Amino acid sequence: PVPVVAVVGRPNVGKSTLVNRLIGRRQAVVEDTPGVTRDRVPYDAQWTGRQFTVVDTGGWEPDAKDRAAAIAAQAEIAISTADVVIFVVDTTVGATDVDEAAVRMLRRSAKPVLLVANKVDNAALEIEATSLWSLGLGEPFPVSALHGRGAGDLLDKILELL
Ligand code: GDP
Numbered sequence: 001p002v003p004v005v006a007v008v009g010r011p012n013v014g015k016s017t018l019v020n021r022l023i024g025r026r027q028a029v030v031e032d033t034p035g036v037t038r039d040r041v042p043y044d045a046q047w048t049g050r051q052f053t054v055v056d057t058g059g060w061e062p063d064a065k066d067r068a069a070a071i072a073a074q075a076e077i078a079i080s081t082a083d084v085v086i087f088v089v090d091t092t093v094g095a096t097d098v099d100e101a102a103v104r105m106l107r108r109s110a111k112p113v114l115l116v117a118n119k120v121d122n123a124a125l126e127i128e129a130t131s132l133w134s135l136g137l138g139e140p141f142p143v144s145a146l147h148g149r150g151a152g153d154l155l156d157k158i159l160e161l162l
């Protein structure tokens with residue numbers, strides 16, 4: 001079977017932009033408005049001759065109600081069916097309470113998690129990314145999903161884990 005990578009995180013951290021970067025085409029919908037991706041959306045990906053599936057998810061939030069609860073539930077299903085989870089954080093904002101709640105949820109899932117420090121558009125922001133060690137998920141992996149900075153290294157790292 002083709003291995004599955006789920007991309008999760010709170011709204012607006014750049015999950016869909018990262019998904020497009022990982023699959024090498026603009027297919028996942030990117031929006032400034034949070035909550036555009038409602039479901040789990042799988043995309044075929046290839047890197048160095050290996051095939052895998054990347055699943056985009058809607059923004060995860062704790063104690064969500066109504067529509068937001070349904071979106072969070074879909075993200076949790078994506079996690080439970082993934083081989084590796086990519087947890088995306090917005091480096092320009094830093095670790096929030098919602099990120100910390102997501103980390104607790106990810107721990108319960110017992111899945112391998114790769115912490116991606118997104119929006120590291122320049123070298124100066126790499127310093128900010130190191131502060132995300134505080135989340136307790138190991139080394140933050142700095143990328144700019146928007147500009148492609150660090151994307152090749154991230155793909156290599158994902159394949160190591162699959
Ligand atoms: P999602 O809600 O987590 O899927 O986030 P989106 O991928 O829809 O992106 C939300 C916003 O963040 C959009 O305006 C993106 O252009 C922006 N964004 C995503 N990745 C980056 C990045 O690496 N750098 C910067 N500066 N902005 C980004």
Ligand code: MG
Binds near residue numbers: 015017058
């Ligand atoms: Mg999205």
